Amino acid sequence: MSTGRRLAKRSIIGTKVCAPGPEGLLYSGVIVDVKTPPSYMSGKALAPLSPPPPPPPTFLAPGEPQLNADTRYLVRFDFKTQQLPMQHAAPSTVSASSSSSSSTSTSPSDASVIVEARRVASVHISPAQALRRNAMIKEFRESDLIGPGFRSIMGIQLQPGQRVFLTYNGREQSGDVVEHDASKDEVVVKITTVGNEEPIELKKRLEEVRLLESRRSARLADQDRDTDFARLADMSGDRRRTTTHSIEVLPHLTGHSNSRKRPSSDHQDYGSNPGNEDQMVECNAAMILMKLHNPNGVSDHCLGSSPGSSSSASWSSGSASPPLSDDGHGHGHHSPNILSPHDAANARIRTTSVSTSDEGIVIDFKDDRKKKSRKFRCTYPNCSFKEHDESKMKRHISINHLSKEEPDSGDYDSCSEHEEDFYYTDDDGDDELVKKPSLASEPTLSHRDMARPPHEDPEYQKLIVGNFKQGRALHNYNHQTHQQQLTTAHHSGGGRGMHHISSIPSNQQQQLQNNNTSCTPTSHLAHHNYTSGWPTSSPGANTTAMPSPVSTLNKHARTSSSRPSHSVAPYPSPTFVQQQQQQQHHRHSSSSSNNSNPVSPVIHCNSSANNMLQQLSQQNVTVTAHAHHSQVQLSSVTITPNYHPTQQQQPLPPHQSQQQPQHQEQQPPHPHQPHVRGQQQSTASNNLVATNNNNNNSMPLQHVAVQQSVGVAKHTPNSPNRRTRGENKKCRKVYGMEKRDQWCTQCRWKKACSRFGD
DNA sequence: ACTGCCGGGAT
DNA sequence: ATCCCGGCAGT
Numbered sequence: 001m002s003t004g005r006r007l008a009k010r011s012i013i014g015t016k017v018c019a020p021g022p023e024g025l026l027y028s029g030v031i032v033d034v035k036t037p038p039s040y041m042s043g044k045a046l047a048p049l050s051p052p053p054p055p056p057p058t059f060l061a062p063g064e065p066q067l068n069a070d071t072r073y074l075v076r077f078d079f080k081t082q083q084l085p086m087q088h089a090a091p092s093t094v095s096a097s098s099s100s101s102s103s104t105s106t107s108p109s110d111a112s113v114i115v116e117a118r119r120v121a122s123v124h125i126s127p128a129q130a131l132r133r134n135a136m137i138k139e140f141r142e143s144d145l146i147g148p149g150f151r152s153i154m155g156i157q158l159q160p161g162q163r164v165f166l167t168y169n170g171r172e173q174s175g176d177v178v179e180h181d182a183s184k185d186e187v188v189v190k191i192t193t194v195g196n197e198e199p200i201e202l203k204k205r206l207e208e209v210r211l212l213e214s215r216r217s218a219r220l221a222d223q224d225r226d227t228d229f230a231r232l233a234d235m236s237g238d239r240r241r242t243t244t245h246s247i248e249v250l251p252h253l254t255g256h257s258n259s260r261k262r263p264s265s266d267h268q269d270y271g272s273n274p275g276n277e278d279q280m281v282e283c284n285a286a287m288i289l290m291k292l293h294n295p296n297g298v299s300d301h302c303l304g305s306s307p308g309s310s311s312s313a314s315w316s317s318g319s320a321s322p323p324l325s326d327d328g329h330g331h332g333h334h335s336p337n338i339l340s341p342h343d344a345a346n347a348r349i350r351t352t353s354v355s356t357s358d359e360g361i362v363i364d365f366k367d368d369r370k371k372k373s374r375k376f377r378c379t380y381p382n383c384s385f386k387e388h389d390e391s392k393m394k395r396h397i398s399i400n401h402l403s404k405e406e407p408d409s410g411d412y413d414s415c416s417e418h419e420e421d422f423y424y425t426d427d428d429g430d431d432e433l434v435k436k437p438s439l440a441s442e443p444t445l446s447h448r449d450m451a452r453p454p455h456e457d458p459e460y461q462k463l464i465v466g467n468f469k470q471g472r473a474l475h476n477y478n479h480q481t482h483q484q485q486l487t488t489a490h491h492s493g494g495g496r497g498m499h500h501i502s503s504i505p506s507n508q509q510q511q512l513q514n515n516n517t518s519c520t521p522t523s524h525l526a527h528h529n530y531t532s533g534w535p536t537s538s539p540g541a542n543t544t545a546m547p548s549p550v551s552t553l554n555k556h557a558r559t560s561s562s563r564p565s566h567s568v569a570p571y572p573s574p575t576f577v578q579q580q581q582q583q584q585h586h587r588h589s590s591s592s593s594n595n596s597n598p599v600s601p602v603i604h605c606n607s608s609a610n611n612m613l614q615q616l617s618q619q620n621v622t623v624t625a626h627a628h629h630s631q632v633q634l635s636s637v638t639i640t641p642n643y644h645p646t647q648q649q650q651p652l653p654p655h656q657s658q659q660q661p662q663h664q665e666q667q668p669p670h671p672h673q674p675h676v677r678g679q680q681q682s683t684a685s686n687n688l689v690a691t692n693n694n695n696n697n698s699m700p701l702q703h704v705a706v707q708q709s710v711g712v713a714k715h716t717p718n719s720p721n722r723r724t725r726g727e728n729k730k731c732r733k734v735y736g737m738e739k740r741d742q743w744c745t746q747c748r749w750k751k752a753c754s755r756f757g758d
Numbered sequence: 759a760c761t762g763c764c765g766g767g768a769t
Numbered sequence: 770a771t772c773c774c775g776g777c778a779g780t
Contacts, residue, residue, distance in 0.1 A: 730761080745771085752763055
């Protein structure tokens, strides 16, 4: 701002808000100044009459007394003035006069419009300042502003054409309001999705749309961009499809103009790299990865291991937009990621409704030949019915076990209720070897679950958790007869909720997974394969609740410090760990509500780890799970491509250091099972390694290693040796923001305090 | 939400 | 070397 010093972080100045702009629309902007009542003069008279305004209160914290209803906020809109149908003259933008007289009160409100031709009389202006010169500044009352600390979007009547942001497919999309029916709380938003020329219209509730773009770090934005290969592939053309707005967004909105923005070390900033070479490099890398995952060249689900990415990146790159992760059929590998939503949707539906057992990710590797030879086995307790025809199987379940009336159509595939899916399983011969009861539940991860990083979208999680709870509440009903085998000791809602998933129409599941937009289905926590068919599941496998690695992703316990003063908590002994596991077991896995990641239901499942491993094994990845030291909880998961065509994983000795892929001679008929169980039950091991070759096609052996390292000091990849947070007072605390110049240099630089450091 | 501070970019 | 800031992670 006007002071050379950088603003205090919590100064209200710089806050991003939305304010009414031209045509009754709301535009984003930044508070650049606050005028408190004493200095406030009538907005209309402001520009011409007032003397040069006093320097703005630089360190004005929100909530400070002088902020009251009379306070006026100068908001600099993010768009450029030239683009506006407003009438302030462009010349004024270059006038350095502080009394720019060109400002006219053109807005419907009493806010005055001025153009920032600032008191910065200095000769030199930075590019950023130059940019700002084009910005339009208006003055608003507090009540005019929408944003954090001001009004919320609720209660606002959105005008058609209003630019809004919403979460679509797990990522932020901008769109334009087509219509807002406040009475129905329904906002129709038109968005243009990548890879889809046709804008689509979504119905959202008001609370689901945002006026401001999410405040995401440039890095995250990069990550988002960079790892979305579908998007990349589509980016050759016009990257920025803008909709009807003619207002050009300032570059900084899109994260490109920040001169300080560091080019991410692990992510190329394509935004600033118009030549697409880097994109190509990364695309190629992605292709290679995918080939690694599936040497057969069959199009693969991109589980998303971005090259060189850290743990979080690995997952989040899986954030891979929905379209790119779904279809494994027949696209070769030329552009596996480019799918029309239609295709993707079909694939998804197909996956959800057809695959019932060992699929999830796996299904996509199966070719048609495979499918033809499939056999389905009823998993309902005490029923060993087998059937080659899936429809018949469903019919069998429906009629015999679910006591359903036969639907008119008799077409179980198109039936919207897929409860039957829950009670049968793919019974391929080779599957049978693998599926011992102890292994219990089938992989419940559709690869979508794996690919999508819900932690990236808090809204998404919120929604789903909410839905799950809702579902739990709603579904205390007639399924109890089918529950017996689920959990004997603890019959709380978790199991029921899980169970319930089976009755969710696959298209809804898909929609939920995919899109948290309008549809609000009920409970979706788990996948239909949740254990029910496996009454003899071993206790250990059955209830090892493993909280979602995704939700806690990338949280590394800071257990080591370069600081001597830092006391490192003793790691729990392996026994302790086991006790923990058992406790959790006894507490019952219905603690599903504790799990914040309903999207990867495998986590909730019996032997969920195994399932996940199975899934991941198909991806030829190594999963490294770092557990929090005090719980058996995955604190982070690292997935790395791990191609060992001729080797398999072997269980790690408990003391073995983690993150070392272990190998084992290939060829045990069904290797993963005993190993996993052994580990889980007997061992007390901090490491859990599962091997798995349960793939039904003849892919090369792959392995998965999940290493639960309990209590082993882990460092965040980018912050090894991070010192623990000091207990002592820091300059900030001692002096406060007001006396920042009294801080020690380190504190000023956001470094470890050198004055009060511990 | 706030805060400490690391990593790393800019100058 | 200094300044600055994004962002992670602990509280």
